[in-house]
Amino acid sequence: MSYVAPLKDMQFVLNELAGLADVNALPGCEDATPDTVEAVLEENAKFCSEVVAPMNWEGDKSPSHWHDGHVTTTKGFKEAFKAFGEAGWQGVQHPVEFGGQGLPKLVATPCLEMLNAANLSFALCPMLTDGAIEALMTAGSEEQKATYLTNLISGKWTGTMNLTEPQAGSDLAMVRSRAVPQEDGTFKVFGTKIYITYGEHDMADNIIHLVLARTPSAPEGIKGISLFLVPKVLVNADGSPGERNDVQCVSIEHKLGIKASPTAVLQFGDHGGAIGTLIGEENRGLEYMFIMMNAARFAVGMQGIGIADRAYQKAVRYAKDRVQSRDLTGSPGPVAIIHQPDVRRMLMSMRAQVEAARALAYVTAAAHDASHHHPDEVTRKANNLFYEFMVPVVKGWSTELSIDVASTGVQIHGGMGFIEETGAAQYYRDARILTIYEGTTAIQANDMIGRKTVRDGGANAKGIIAQVRQTEAELAAVDSADLAAIGARLGEAAQALEDVVNFIVANAKSDIKGVFAGSVLYLKLAGIVFGGWQMGRAALVADKKLKAGDGDASFYRAKIGTARFFADHFLAQASGYRAAIVEGSAGVMALTEDQF
């Protein structure tokens, strides 16, 4: 089996850290009982491991290819996507009203992790479709919802996000695509969009493009961008397929990784104009796009965790299998390389980062559920603040570490890791996009500083740090050398983060470049502190279970060991980050442009 879903750790995080029982108690989440969730995860794991994972390497060898405007996906993708839709997996978190399962985000999150671990390229199609569903749910008209949602949620149709243009990447103010109003209320859309994931493919009957464009009367900049729905195939009033719309896939990209996922260049309106309908109100397109972007960013974070876990699993198998050199403490003959301390360190580094990132992501997903479903408004608001703060961390940190983890996976394989047939290199290539799309790490970090830290004077950040301090105190109160060590490191790291928050708030106006020079470092430090926080909480639970003689002792001991590793190897980096952010901006901005 090339991918085994880590159901045990997932269940641990769901139940002990993310509070599945609390989520299940929320109005609207009654179906997410422990038994149902267990069954859902097991079924999903089976589907991902048996159907989706085996196509991953094939997709790399035989990527989707373009011919004359059509894209043929890797063998097996079409059938697998049909099965995916029919089994209801596209609809896990979407409303029952439109055919979904209506489960909380907390339950959809491990499903997302498994699908991505199984096959990053395949998973992108449902992920983008989720985004389109989210946007329509938020801002679509009743007619748009009625026409499109059920088919998107069933997996019959798929969705795309059309933001980027050659001159407009991170800077969406530069979008130039045009939408011209017609007498019948529709719009004719013109323009070139690039990097459109699954912008063209053969896995569904229709593709629903969500497109950012400007109306003739729109103001300049980001305030003049509207969102349009442009189906590949027009839909008749009775829901039957109509004419082919004026949108063409003129090429797909030759990429470093995720090769099975077709990245399209789409040409809208070359033959008279692509017919589209406005979503929501004019000039509010970016706002709607950000709603789906938030969900998509969280999902990309899950991609990082998924691919990192996959790389970890592969490295563990190889390390147990590959016999080379004797044990350092002596052995009759050569032993498996997992005996070598540095291999062990690399495996622990992979494992600890995956577990910490998973825990933080699931806890974030639970906050999302509470922010939507909790009966108390104050609690909803607090959870929303937490969720909003964590989205860039989950996206940025989980993806940055996924590159490191995948690279370490190659290293553990030695020379074999560099040979493509081994498969470790694919993860290294695939992971490399994750810190770039759906907003680069710097874009996430800018969001963290600007909207999430400076705007409220650091109040939300400090509120969360206070929760970390609470865990630190709990760790210190336990009679355990490991927990004490974890608590001490967590305390130092939390202090470093608080220093950084204070620095950012104090200097954002007077030295904006100096503050933003540390933006990505702030994001990474936050990831380490909050990931370490969750590992500290996990160690507390594990310690309690062990003392009570409750459950799988080996699992809990491993959890404490992993938390200890995370503390000494990652939380201990906090002071270095603090120095680089608080004192390191002089060096960042020291050179003039012509000195480069």
Next chain:
Amino acid sequence: MSYVAPLKDMQFVLNELAGLADVNALPGCEDATPDTVEAVLEENAKFCSEVVAPMNWEGDKSPSHWHDGHVTTTKGFKEAFKAFGEAGWQGVQHPVEFGGQGLPKLVATPCLEMLNAANLSFALCPMLTDGAIEALMTAGSEEQKATYLTNLISGKWTGTMNLTEPQAGSDLAMVRSRAVPQEDGTFKVFGTKIYITYGEHDMADNIIHLVLARTPSAPEGIKGISLFLVPKVLVNADGSPGERNDVQCVSIEHKLGIKASPTAVLQFGDHGGAIGTLIGEENRGLEYMFIMMNAARFAVGMQGIGIADRAYQKAVRYAKDRVQSRDLTGSPGPVAIIHQPDVRRMLMSMRAQVEAARALAYVTAAAHDASHHHPDEVTRKANNLFYEFMVPVVKGWSTELSIDVASTGVQIHGGMGFIEETGAAQYYRDARILTIYEGTTAIQANDMIGRKTVRDGGANAKGIIAQVRQTEAELAAVDSADLAAIGARLGEAAQALEDVVNFIVANAKSDIKGVFAGSVLYLKLAGIVFGGWQMGRAALVADKKLKAGDGDASFYRAKIGTARFFADHFLAQASGYRAAIVEGSAGVMALTEDQF
């Protein structure tokens, strides 16, 4: 121009940090006058930029390919290699007696950097040939030298290193290839060797394979390995080509990167035995191999620096070119992304690491020259100790950072970075082998701990740290905020390294796994401290020049800014490394194997 040799920084390092004048004063190095060296570097730069660099991308698209035992290299490689040999570049550091230029290693080192920056795949062929030359110079018989050296040094023939077998990678004790003595004094060699760089190709008339194998009477393990010379084409007594030897290239690997460099599986002796001659004495093969390995390891470190600099140059060009978003302090319209502080931070991170690694490598090369040529034995010995200590650092640290630098280069390109046509991704793929071949980073780190630190009770390591302290004191004595800050960080980092050395020496026997659990971290910390030391020395020189109004003020100011960046962003990480090494081994070894 896709690669511009950084001649200015090279000259600065050569003259101000590595002491080219001192090397030139050594007996046997009289030819390396400043004028000659400048001319050599300029010529080499021209050749590398104009001939070798332009084939780099082509080699990735159209790699070397295998057909029926023959390997055809990328278009242009054959002609370029011929020109390379004819211009004398293979012989830069080799004896005049055999047709070389007889220049010091310090001069060969920037040439090596340029060739590798221009084209890692191409550069591997001369690099392996250098290794074969080195081994023959050390242990070859007069007849072997007479027969092979001139043709290897002229580039007419090339050399290979045949170590790895499917079951014997990092663990050479497991080598199984056999060499059976014949009545005429030759041996018949049998076995399968894998990962043989340029093991077969069409760029030279003959390939001289240096092969590790066991004679029938050899003891088990690494003490029973001998080194054999097995030419692809047998050489007649008069030097003319004889029969084809019994060595076949049965396939080449499909790799993540360095695709133009053919990585061969070689089959020796399938048709009666490949004819070889013993190099040096029986059972001392590993010892000879280590002589060439030391040179090769240093050279791989230079590969890391070369590819990192190439990635940096490309990122700078893109960052100056790509217009996106306004300046944070306000601008009439969008500006080049080099204005964005995080882009600036990434560029500085690339630049600072490249400059620090370059300085450390060149200083190490100068020590090699002094260790060979200095008239005073005590000085020779001291320089040899320094060189030996630094080889694993130069190899391990420069290559580890090259992956980070190449990855950052992709990130700066945003979505474009993930598109293969852009070229940034090739560096990310190519660099990934560097921490693996010629001994993984862990193998380098084991060498550092075992042979270079524990054996002498940390004396050599501490002696070098004392030199770092001297630079710290000099920095503190200068009236400059930047230099003071650099000095303070350098002092803290040197202390962390000293703590680590003490920890290693104290615990190597009682807790061998605990000590080796931190081996790679020790290597990386040493790289940061010694790299930071060189940047500190560079800042001292720059400050002096600026105060004297001597030379290019902009260059010197940039050097101080880069040193400052290195201090706050890299030296500041030292305490985290210290913690992970000294206190973090518990976590590394916490899990049992079945808990993975």
